[in-house]
Structures are given as structure tokens and as C-alpha cells.
Amino acid sequence: VxxxxxxxxxxxxxxxxxxxxxxxxxxxxxxxxxxxxxxxxxxxxxxxxxxxxxxxxxxxxxxxxxxxxxxxxxxxxxxxxxxxxxxxxxxxxxxxxxxxxxxxxxxxxDALPMTVNGIDLLLGARSFFQTNTAVAAALYRQGRDWVNEAAPASAWDLFCGVGGFALHSQAPDRSVTGIEFSAEAIASAEQTRDALHAAHPGAGYDRVRFASGDATAFALGEGNDPELVIVNPPRRGIGPELAARLEASAVSRVVYSSCNPDSLAADLAAMPSLRPARGRLFDMFPHTTHAEVMVLLERG
Incomplete structure (x- = not known):
């Protein structure tokens, strides 16, 4: 081509x-x-x-x-x-x-500032970023709106990349933890968070924490459940272990962003207590059969 x-x-x-x-x-x-x-x-x-x-x-x-x-x-x-x-x-x-x-x-x-909704997300050479920045901005805004509407005191952002969802979801009275396997992506997320906190000291960016590690292992090892979880996994989805962990948890809402409807469907079937309340389609990949889907799950 x-x-x-x-x-x-x-x-x-x-x-x-x-x-x-x-x-x-x-x-x-x-x-x-x-x-x-x-x-x-x-x-x-x-x-x-x-x-x-x-x-x-x-x-x-x-x-x-x-x-x-x-x-x-x-x-x-x-x-x-x-x-x-x-x-x-x-x-x-x-x-x-x-x-x-x-x-x-x-x-x-060694990093490219990607300005999304006024936030300079730092993209390192081997860090994941959405392929369509304009649509990614709409994706992050939708996630932010659903999180703010739920107003959780605590949230996890699993598969957080360079911190897009986590940094859009901060609030002065909310603790947010972002987990990503790539140490380079976490270093970029922390740098962005520190710059935002310096510019907006009372906005709650100091309550956003990032750590490098496997998202599933993190969730399985944590004893205290947050009120809300954001997941933005690769095409394979969150998988049976993480789905079972969320199904058995006290988490009341999950914001699930997916680029693969097949793995999304499999993960939702494994979490029957967390029922889709809203969904939105994003044309992240124009002129192809692919799209990004965001679903808000609420415990029924």
C-alpha cells in the first residue's frame, strides 16, 4: 500500500x-x-x-x-x-x-509531548499511544466524564500506558493508581503528573500514583478494592484471571476501553455482576472494520 x-x-x-x-x-x-x-x-x-x-x-x-x-x-x-x-x-x-x-x-x-485536552502526555520511543490523537482526546474526555459522574474516592487505571486515563480522572479528593508493564511509559506518566502538579497544586495530581508491573498481578495482590477501575487492555482483553478478580471484588463500576469486540465480549461474559450501563463507539481507525468501544459497567 x-x-x-x-x-x-x-x-x-x-x-x-x-x-x-x-x-x-x-x-x-x-x-x-x-x-x-x-x-x-x-x-x-x-x-x-x-x-x-x-x-x-x-x-x-x-x-x-x-x-x-x-x-x-x-x-x-x-x-x-x-x-x-x-x-x-x-x-x-x-x-x-x-x-x-x-x-x-x-x-x-527522548520523548514527544502529545498534547491531549490540555495535558502534555510524554510519549517515549517504546511507549504505547493511541493511533488517532483527535479520537483519543474524545476517548479520554468520555472516560473522565463517566469517572467524575461516579465520583469514586479511589480508582485504578490498569494498562495505563503514559497515564492518559489516570491523569484525566484526577480530583482533589480522589486517589488514582495507574499500572503499566512498561517502565519507560511509567517514567513518562510520572513526569507529566509532576509537571501538572507544579502548575495546578490543588487539583489532586499529587494523589495520582504510577507503578510499573503486570496489571493482573497487581490486582490479584491488592487486598483493598477501589470503588472504580479503568481498563484499557491490548487486543487480547483483560483475560480470565483479571475478569474473575473484578467479578469477585467490591468494585462498583468499571470503565472498559476496548479495540477488540471479541475479547471484550468474552471478558464481559466472565463478569456477569458488572452489567453494561452505557456504551460508546469511537472511529479510532477510519476506513477499516476496526473501532474503539468504551463501556461503562455497573454492579447489578
Whole structure:
């Protein structure tokens, strides 16, 4: 699929394709050919912030390309002045994934500020973020509205990423705990929280806590239940263990954001006491069969 003609690619990203293609050619970054298992450049990942700043990640097969790209970084930045973060990710294995475990950031900045509803969420190179920022903003606003309407004294945000739902759900009289497996994402969430607390000292951001770890293990290990839980899991859903934990808990409401209706349906079937009270569809992935669904569950 030629992305130069893709109708859902942001104009600011499409605009850099010629310069990016010229750089790939000049730097001799040979595209990886899956069938032959030959070549070096596996993926190019581009993220654009609301102010036009960009994060650019090269996913490559061999370590020697790190130095090769680093050497030519000045010409890349001259050709694409909006670049804030440039990194190289190593993926030597032949497997169907987007990235490997090792990431080398080549720029002084290692995170891209993604402004969503006035909150600067810091996106690190290997941190998860919604693919459609405008729709993500609506998603976070809906979650915030449902949480504020319920007015819980305590809440968990499981699979919290860089803290989007947690930081939208804060209140002066509410404690919020965000859990995410990625330590890098948690570090970004804490940095955003600290900046928000400094700017708004009485808003309750000091009562938002983040920790790195497995969401299911965290929930199973906690003895005290919150009044409300937010979950935004990957496509596989929250799974039977976490669903059973929430079903047997004293949690009165769950805000469930899902990108896979099949896993959502399986998880809801495993939590019959938590009944859907409201739902909303978000066209997160235009012109595809996929969507984001948010459901408010209330204990019946």
C-alpha cells in the first residue's frame, strides 16, 4: 500500500515522505525482504504531535546501522526540521513484530509531548499511544466524564500506558493508581503528573500514583478494592484471571476501553455482576472494520 496516497495518514506525516525516502536511499538502508530474509530496514515508525513535532524510529536488523544513521543525523534533521526524537530499534530476529527490545535514541530529546485536552502526555520511543490523537482526546474526555459522574474516592487505571486515563480522572479528593508493564511509559506518566502538579497544586495530581508491573498481578495482590477501575487492555482483553478478580471484588463500576469486540465480549461474559450501563463507539481507525468501544459497567 503506497502511503503517499493514503487518505487517513496525517498531512504533516505525508509531507515528510519525500525527504524520508531520499534519506533512506542516501544512507543505503536496504529494505528488509521478508520472503528472502535479506535486507536491513524493517520498519519506519512516525508519530506527529499536535504542534507538528515528530518522532521518527528506524527498526533495523543489524547493530552497525545505528552508527550509520547517527553519522547522517544532521542531514536528516536539516531535511526534516520538525524532528524532535529520532531513534533506532534493533530487531535481528525474523518474526512478525514491529520492534525489538533495544532502542537507541539519537537525539537530545527522548520523548514527544502529545498534547491531549490540555495535558502534555510524554510519549517515549517504546511507549504505547493511541493511533488517532483527535479520537483519543474524545476517548479520554468520555472516560473522565463517566469517572467524575461516579465520583469514586479511589480508582485504578490498569494498562495505563503514559497515564492518559489516570491523569484525566484526577480530583482533589480522589486517589488514582495507574499500572503499566512498561517502565519507560511509567517514567513518562510520572513526569507529566509532576509537571501538572507544579502548575495546578490543588487539583489532586499529587494523589495520582504510577507503578510499573503486570496489571493482573497487581490486582490479584491488592487486598483493598477501589470503588472504580479503568481498563484499557491490548487486543487480547483483560483475560480470565483479571475478569474473575473484578467479578469477585467490591468494585462498583468499571470503565472498559476496548479495540477488540471479541475479547471484550468474552471478558464481559466472565463478569456477569458488572452489567453494561452505557456504551460508546469511537472511529479510532477510519476506513477499516476496526473501532474503539468504551463501556461503562455497573454492579447489578
Amino acid at each position: 503506497d502511503l503517499r496516497e493514503c487518505g487517513i495518514t496525517a498531512p504533516g506525516i505525508r509531507a515528510i515522505f519525500p525527504a524520508l525516502a531520499a534519506f533512506i536511499t542516501a544512507a543505503k538502508l536496504e529494505p528488509y525482504r521478508v520472503a528472502e530474509r535479506r535486507g536491513e530496514l524493517k520498519h519506519v515508525l512516525v508519530t506527529e504531535a499536535a504542534d507538528g513535532q515528530l518522532m521518527l524510529r528506524f527498526v533495523v536488523r543489524s547493530e552497525h546501522l545505528i552508527g550509520q544513521i547517527r553519522k547522517r543525523l544532521p542531514e536528516l534533521r536539516a531535511a526534516i526540521p520538525r524532528l524532535r526524537v529520532v531513534s533506532v530499534n534493533l530487531l535481528p530476529e525474523h518474526k512478525a513484530v514491529l520492534e525489538g527490545e533495544r532502542e537507541e535514541v539519537l537525539t537530545e530529546s
